[in-house]
Amino acid sequence: MQLGVCYYPEHWPEDRWPIDAREMAETGLSLVRIGEFAWSRIEPEPGRFDWAWLDRAIEVLHAEGLRIILGTPTATPPKWLYNQMPDMAALGRDGKARKFGSRRHYCFSHRGYREQAARITSAMAERYGSHPAIAAWQTDNEYGCHDTVQSFSPAARDAFRLWLAARYTSIDALNQAWGNVFWSMEYRSFDEIDLPNLTVTEANPAHWLAFRRFSSDQVISFNRAQVDILRESSPDRDITHNAMGFYTGYDHHDLAADLDVLGWDSYPLGFLEMFRFSEEDKCRYARQGHPDIAAFHHDLYRGCAKHGRWSVLEQQPGPVNWARHNPAPLRGMVRLWTLEAMAHGAELVSYFRWRQSPKAQEQMHAGLLRPDGEPAPALTEVKEAAANVAELGPLGAGTKHAALVFSYTSEWMTQIQPQGEGCSALWAAFNCYSALRKLGLNVDIVAPDASLDGYGLVVVPCSPIVPDALAKSLENFGGQIVIGPRSGSRDEDFAIPPTLAPGKLETLIGGKVTLSETLRPGVVYQGDDWEVAGWLDRLERPQGGATPELTANDGTVASWRNANVRYCAAWPEGALIDRLIEKAAIDGALPAARLPEGTRRRSCKNYIFEFDYLAAVASIKPQI
């Protein structure tokens, strides 16, 4: 694994560059990510390029033996470009233009901006495509950041109509698939279809699902246009992009198919504060992040990445500026996070950023250096981590224990139609992931069409659509299977299947879901040390079908078992999903044991990593 850093030479006086470069090298870093926000310096006026400063910056870094990940600057088009075509702005769900003044002020469907993005990408690719310092390219920056994937602009509407026409061929087919006869929503042509925002009450869930798929596809094609240019002008360089945490606005499996390496940006403290963890965990882990945040994404994005190549393109090194509250990490956490990434197979951990900026939006975002150029606390830990990394031999492959099936479509569907507040496929997946991790198991988060060979346990937390490939691989799977609610409950266009849920999985599960209901907080059915909460499916099972396994004190069946298959009839959360997964792990003879609070483990062929989040200590032992 290499270590790297994000750097903005354009922010600093040129005579500082050599000092920075030397210190980076001394710290043990080998890759520097630059350029992704520099459009206004690369092309200060329409058509006038200024390459000189960037040439020099690259040379200075290269001279210290550092290699470059060069970003296309399409996340920050300059004001002169925006003013040429202000309708390049995305429109929010409220119909309002999202204007210039920060970043990501563009609509993925705007043809004019797509041309501009291609133009600047080509210019950079031609300039630096065969430069020896360039190790890789990053396209744009954090697609979807600030909720920018969905745009409700005229450009998006027009593109959506074309997309629908391509997908459904005939308007009758679309009306039929969506059930538009309901509420007289039938269309006579694709040109009658609008975007699903600003309707009187919620639009058809099938309409929303189509729009979510379309919006994701627009990101993919926007990215692919850059990838095509870069592959042409800069052969043999990796192409990457930096994904985000707990973000599902586009399908990362689709994006990753066009990339060599999938990167992501890891901010465990900010994510803990801003996402749905309990108040108790938000306090307990305020300086560490919940122990499964980083690992979940490592395992998720490794599963998305073509050939499993992935990296951390931005690693939190201190307090950030964007959460409600922004504490500093505990001493030891920057090293721990680095080694946790390594344990999960990262190619690179790149800290964000080299030096804290004294100005603009992120002036309170820590770096490895303080704004005055002196070392920030993280720098020492990065050096320690660099030494640790250097000492270790090859890790070997991660041990295969459990696979967890996740698809982006699942999360879109539960967002569109939660039915019970808080029922989200993403968080169901996180809960199941955490249950596995607390038992010390390795987890691969895989797409529905992934091979399940070699695992002892497969978990499908919540997958409303079950592709044929998944149904088939589950049928053929010899290990233990745990399936959560809503799985198999919908067809491709959000319709309930004629046989009801779980659709294609009915034989496997050994029953049919005849009624689903959702339960408010406070309405729970108590089991031993777990409870039924949030969601409850009633199962009708044939002779020889599933039998109740976990039953609450009042007789409510929390989970069913059919040979090697368990069905979780309540929402997969808390102690219930922990117990259920533990049972499956034991039945599958996996090396599962309850770890102490805050402790996690990752096994590779040659080493075992142990992480004590409460103490901020990471330790590595050779496998024996």
Place this chain on the structure above:
Amino acid sequence: MQLGVCYYPEHWPEDRWPIDAREMAETGLSLVRIGEFAWSRIEPEPGRFDWAWLDRAIEVLHAEGLRIILGTPTATPPKWLYNQMPDMAALGRDGKARKFGSRRHYCFSHRGYREQAARITSAMAERYGSHPAIAAWQTDNEYGCHDTVQSFSPAARDAFRLWLAARYTSIDALNQAWGNVFWSMEYRSFDEIDLPNLTVTEANPAHWLAFRRFSSDQVISFNRAQVDILRESSPDRDITHNAMGFYTGYDHHDLAADLDVLGWDSYPLGFLEMFRFSEEDKCRYARQGHPDIAAFHHDLYRGCAKHGRWSVLEQQPGPVNWARHNPAPLRGMVRLWTLEAMAHGAELVSYFRWRQSPKAQEQMHAGLLRPDGEPAPALTEVKEAAANVAELGPLGAGTKHAALVFSYTSEWMTQIQPQGEGCSALWAAFNCYSALRKLGLNVDIVAPDASLDGYGLVVVPCSPIVPDALAKSLENFGGQIVIGPRSGSRDEDFAIPPTLAPGKLETLIGGKVTLSETLRPGVVYQGDDWEVAGWLDRLERPQGGATPELTANDGTVASWRNANVRYCAAWPEGALIDRLIEKAAIDGALPAARLPEGTRRRSCKNYIFEFDYLAAVASIKPQI
């Protein structure tokens, strides 16, 4: 009482219709509500009508002896119509168009849409007006659903100006009535008046009240246009409309004056979850609904209906899709709800819907059949209820105990000017209603101009405007009277009367309210087992006027008594209003007795109905 069901033949293959019709008849249903969302199938293209399918559907149902309530489809105009005149959309309070894509995408004031609504109504009335299967017509569907009564469109503004000119005749009269000299809000002509939204701070409450009245009147005249057409082309059929729960967007007394039967849509579980019940009650009654939800509306709408004819046009049969959490009813509740409606005098209970739709917005809304066409749990209970209904002889009239006075204007005024957060006339009425019901009393919820003959007790929970008719009937009333705060505190145009509150009721109450204040949660004055909270009126009373009755430990007077009249000086809620109403009931020698938690009763001439909501059990005994 008849039982019926809501049915959408256009959703299902035609060869299924006869099966459905036969099963409906076997279940004990006799009426089927159809057609109200079928515009795009009735008129698939502008001016081209397709009656054939609807003819056949009606025939199939009729052949099984079922009769039809046929809905005008004006709640769901098709996209081709919307595209002809996109300004038919209502504008929200935020000024944004509320677009096509769900339902109710029209402004009640839009003249073009009014013409279209008349056109489709005429077409249906001419086609089916004298068809023997047609028992009744339903106009549109749930006026106001999704907050659609108020529109802030140019069409509404223009209509509002005409409405104001008609009401006030001269602009000086309007300026004077509203007190527009305050803040220089005086107008020189009706054409200067805008809608009261998007003002810098709140608009004049008189301005809002006029707009609320206008908005209600627009619903009434929109509905009346359909009624006139239907009466002309379809004589001798009942005309009905389905009102909603806890909804006060238009004056239901006014609407009902144009109808033969007032219907409403009863979703006790959804209403419990979405409206202001305590967390404790939301959990305790999650599968039953609070025991007064359905009954309150039965008694309210019976009081609104011309000649007291009313029905339940939609009855919840299982989980719905639109609340935050959507549990299934306890076994027994569908029968209980049916019998509760009967006990209150319903002509019809119609379950919504026959079969759960596998597609579109309501795919998670249960029906009597599951999406796969098999019986859902409710079907058995409906059969039980049908048997019970058939066994019973005529109930006879409901026994007269207490009248509760409610006007829609009161709720509009407390919404416009709560003065203390949460002080709502509607919920004051619900609290008083519940207090009466918990004593086992029958309640008639009546309009301010209703006769009070035959009651032992009258409650006026919160009536800022006291029409002369009400003042007169209270003066002449011989039984016990309970009056709540704000009553008599305003004139017709929201001005404080020259003699202050309670205005026309001063002699009756025996005092003048010289100061009103509102109290935050946590500021309470403790009485025995009750407390003063929310609101507090200070009374100045003449010699021989009211005397304190309930006094808190610190001396704060919670209620006053003047002969047969009690005045509640605090907000009518909790144990305070329970005690006060109990005192009045005892003084009035009503058969009041505290029922156990969750138990309710309804007495008719021939039967006593008892409902145990906690156990989901309804029992019926003959009067002895």
Place this chain on the structure above:
Amino acid sequence: MQLGVCYYPEHWPEDRWPIDAREMAETGLSLVRIGEFAWSRIEPEPGRFDWAWLDRAIEVLHAEGLRIILGTPTATPPKWLYNQMPDMAALGRDGKARKFGSRRHYCFSHRGYREQAARITSAMAERYGSHPAIAAWQTDNEYGCHDTVQSFSPAARDAFRLWLAARYTSIDALNQAWGNVFWSMEYRSFDEIDLPNLTVTEANPAHWLAFRRFSSDQVISFNRAQVDILRESSPDRDITHNAMGFYTGYDHHDLAADLDVLGWDSYPLGFLEMFRFSEEDKCRYARQGHPDIAAFHHDLYRGCAKHGRWSVLEQQPGPVNWARHNPAPLRGMVRLWTLEAMAHGAELVSYFRWRQSPKAQEQMHAGLLRPDGEPAPALTEVKEAAANVAELGPLGAGTKHAALVFSYTSEWMTQIQPQGEGCSALWAAFNCYSALRKLGLNVDIVAPDASLDGYGLVVVPCSPIVPDALAKSLENFGGQIVIGPRSGSRDEDFAIPPTLAPGKLETLIGGKVTLSETLRPGVVYQGDDWEVAGWLDRLERPQGGATPELTANDGTVASWRNANVRYCAAWPEGALIDRLIEKAAIDGALPAARLPEGTRRRSCKNYIFEFDYLAAVASIKPQI
């Protein structure tokens, strides 16, 4: 000190005026504020003035010996004027016009409205400029009320560009100062700069700060235009304006520089309910207001006022209409508030309003008379207060104990960039103020450039920008100094200084802040009877620099001491800031002693005032 009242003769029949005037005089009032909302009566049609009624009203009041504060009516332009140029409306941050229908419906940058405001001001000034009854003028009313200082209109955008050009001279200077290279936000000309609203994510804090300064300056210049006219046509009259509570939308030091007397509007109960006090305090002081609310503003605005002349232009006399809950003051509070204002040096306390209006937006806002013209409870207390005031001789100057440094820019900066939710410079100042008051100390709230002579203690709660004048006066200050977090952490354009925080104060404080972090509720470090919460600065101090003073049980340093200077490294709130200020007061030998809960004191040369808020008792003793 004089007592006065706000009066609206245009609301009442003319034959009532003499009765009102006589009762005012008998109550002990000598000043009457009128006219500020009367534009539609003064100029009922464009260009047609009706002075007759106002002439008579002034005469009637004058005849009773009352003198007038006459308001320019520019807060309420009439509809005919608004219709002439509807683009005079401000646009909200959401880009929507804030329309006619209440008040303050204008944009400060609209040139057309500025002309109209000058025209009506000139007309009034010419008519009444030398009238003997006119004691003073009030410009407009409550600038900024209903959040009206910031407008996002085209007029504001154009004016902002001119303002920026004047401030920065060259666009390169602006780009450099703001750090616009970050995210390619560089501009090529001032005409490329837009307002900072509706950006995709937050705009550059430097952009926001400039917009806040600009918006404040627009208020100042709008006001100055009126002042210039009034000084010309009405010499020797005081000019005043009424500021609000906890309101920082414009720089009150700047505004006051153009006024003779700075007024403010004191509503302690409404402010308690609507601003950030604990639930406990909101209940405990529901009928009194927190004991520091009024005093804080008295001391703040005295410090803003040129020559220290200030007054209470509106004093709450009973329940108001605009808080979530609106209780009545405890008997005694109206007198107590009056005497508290006197103790702090007010020239005038003017009650709002004489008689409660039965109509329009404020019909639930109490007056000294009820709507029926009878005395409201406050009237008796005003008479008592008038008698008290009359009995007292001159108070003499307030004793100088502590100075508290506050600038409006500080609050703008913490609003723009809180970094931790709830970290506000205004509330830091309030906390420090309260800590001083609870020790019985007098406090002067002063501008950063104020002289610190004569104080024993200076507190700088949170001042990100430290002007040279403040740095200098702190260096020369001989008494005790307490400095709070973020102080000195930014330059004039929101950049972190090259030496990091506390910038110019580094030597004084004896250390450098190398890391700042923010802590969520629940993450605290416990000290004896205090805790570290909200914010935490880590200090690097040189040999001989600051040493830890308050250290939490786990070793976290809460505060540092360097000779006479204390640095509070945590957020200044709760017991921590109380202890720290107490230590400084003791070291400074100030007469500090912990007062009982709810008790406060104010010392002048000749009297000591004591206020028991819990008992609603004010007592005055001569100094001995």
